[in-house]
Amino acid sequence: MKRLLDYVEEGDTVVVWRIDRLGRSLIDVLNTVNLLREQGVKVRSLSDGIxxxxxxxxxxxxxxxxxxxxxxxxxxxxxxxxxxxxxQSGTRFGRPPVDPVVIAEKLAIARDARAKGRTAEQAARLVGWSRATLYRHQHAARARDDLAAEKV
Structure with missing residues (x-):
């Protein structure tokens, strides 16, 4: 729409299939038509005949x-x-939950890779994560460990 508005000149005619294609709401449609009319551009709707x-x-x-x-x-x-x-019928939206055991296993693999001199990026890729995901899971694991240590 922005490209169209930048392109049209006085004397042009904008042809649309239906007039509601000129905006997402009543205000958008009316504003677009008024803007075009102020620029001397005619508007024609094929199916509406408006x-x-x-x-x-x-x-x-x-x-x-x-x-x-x-x-x-x-x-x-x-x-x-x-x-x-x-x-209400139990459908879940969003990402499926991840098994904490799988996360712990991947963290152990990444920790081992880091101990062997791999970078965080390489260790994360080894388990199919991004570096940010690795850091997020490490941070969450440390928080859980700290919480468990406080309870003892």
């Missing part, structure tokens, strides 16, 4: 943009309802 140059075209533009925004809001509501229903 001509913002006329009074009735502007009325239709407002009504269609409002309906398009309503449709998008309905979709968001349905998606959110679907996510909530999936969570």
């Amino acid at each position: 001509d913002p140059e006329t009074t009735s075209g502007r009325l239709m533009l407002g009504m269609l943009a409002t309906l398009a925004e309503y449709e998008r809001e309905l979709i968001v509501e349905r998606v959110n309802a679907g996510i909530a229903a999936a969570k």
